[in-house]
Amino acid sequence: MKSAISCLVALGLTISPIAATPAYAQDRRSDQSEARKEMSAGRVIPLRKIEARILPMMKGAEYIGPAYDSTAMAYRLKFIRDGRVLYVDVDARTGRILGRSR
Secondary structure (H helix, E strand, O other): OHHHHHHHHHOOOOOOHHHHOHHHHHHHHHHHHHHHHHHHOOOOOOHHHHHHHHHHHOOOOEEEEEEEEOOOOEEEEEEEEOOEEEEEEEEOOOOOEEEEOO
């Protein structure tokens, strides 16, 4: 059990009751809904097109998945490489990389 918790901490993950609260889930669903609405209106690039451009740049990293920030109108693509979590922030309107963590 201790090694499983150590692994989660190494991945930057924690076990938190906050993550399981309905408000958190509702915010996340709201952002996903907003992303779909913005994409349908033609204001943001479809996630699949952004992933098709960014994933090949992240050789040697495993893609964990996306998160959408409706306020910033940006996607955060999450990866893991060598036990470290990496983020690539992408403007959802232009597909331009806003920043990367290393």
